Amino acid sequence: MSDPIVVGVDGTGRSVSALVWASHEASLRESPLRIVHTLPRYEGDIPFFPPGRFEIAEARGHQIMDEAVSLAGEVNPDVQISTDLPMTTPAGAMIAESEQAQMIVLGAKGEDIGNVLLGSTVLQVVGHSPCPVVVVCHVTTGHHRVAVGTDGSPDSAAALAFAFHEAQLHGSQVMVISALGLPQGWPTHLLLPVPTDNEEVAARRQDVEKQIAALREQYPDVEVVLDVHRIAPLHSLVEASHRSDLLVLGSRGRGGFHGLAVGSVTHKMLHLTGCPVAVVRSAP
Template sequence: MSTPVVVGVDGTGRSLRAVMWAAHDAFLRARPLRIVHTLPRYEMDIPLFPPGRFELAEEHGRAVIAEAVAIVRQAYPDVPCSTALPMRSPAAALIEESARAQGIVLGSKGDNVGNLLLGSTALQVVGHADCPVIVVGHVSAGHNRIVAGADGSPGSTAALAYAFEEAHLRGADLHVISALGLPQGWPTHLLRPLPEDNAEVDVRHQVVEQQLASLRHQHPGVNVVLSAHRLDPLAALDSASQHADLLVLGSRGLGGFHGLAIGSTTHKMLHFANCPVAVVRATSRDIP
């Protein structure tokens, strides 16, 4: 059987949004869907519970899985669907699933702020999964546009390949953004720097065009627009995400501390993007 799209569910509305996104992606890719819900780890967690609590957790888990399966079968009856109810931490279970998945899909937490908005499970999976991870917070549709961030790094090369695939599958345009950031000391309320910075922008444009060349050849039907400019990356990506069906980013760019699992721009966009965000690590393997 071909590698599945995997979605983690917990019974909340946000995870059901993730189920619908994952089911649609599985349908477009002609892949099976695998629905995962984790149970408490008996040897670690159950001694803390009163008698019968594990049975309740298992019953609840099976109900969560059944609800997700019913939604998928109603919306996409031709998508093969399997389930898993592992006794693991959610992050560990999904990272393990990523070794044999086309992609991992998760819902974000909702209305809180800071790290609580995304949740530690999603951050761990994004940082360590062996396949693309899609975090579904705000659901958008109808823009017919995929947005990808690119800076010439290996991480953005992997992200661009995934973005081309998604654009091809969805019949969408692809808007590639390469924002160099404002010059040091430049007033943040001014959107455009002085003209003499254009040379650096031109170099970046050429670098990203080189990244795009082979991908354009592989997907000649995808309409691609490249925007390279001297704007703050967060502001540029946030604005673009308001008119996109998916934002695709590499896990790390050219800057920052390389000991971190994901870069600061990707981390912040996971919290604040106005559409689902796919994070693609440069080390993720290609899945046939």
């Protein structure tokens, strides 16, 4: 049996969107679906909540899980479903699950109690999960496009491989984005036209073609479009996210501080994206 697609649920709308997305993905991959909802923790004999509150949260947790299982079964009856209601921290639960998962799927926002979907939790899971993490905010369909950013880093190479596989599963086009950035000190507030350096753009296109050459051979039926321009990476990715059904990014790029678990561009895209975002880390 293949490793599962793991999704965190908490009963909110974004959680439901994540569940539906994960269920479809499990069906396409012919993989089991594992649904996780965390319960409040106890430390010794002292609960984190006043007397009676844990029992309420536990009952609510079982209700959320029952509803999630029912919905997932309706969406894709062929998918095998397992569940867990761990009494642990939300981030800890999902990071532990990530060790044996194909991917983790999370909604962008959630509740305060029993929640695996708060922004801080999402960042912890994205930053420490060894498997891809998909964050579902806005669900889009009909674009038939998977967008992926690359800067030549190991994580972006892993993102490219993930994007091509997703595109084949979904019968979608792959848009490979590589933004050269604006010239240093360029006065963006003046709205001046960006100078075009055709030689530099052409050289970058050649680099990108080398990066994806093996993937073109591995996935010959996947249509590939290159988007290589002198533009700010964040702007290019945001624009692409509104014209795609999935955006794939490496956890970290070439710049920034190596001690950070998530790169600055990826971090910002989790807040600005117009479609689900998959964050992929290269193998250690």
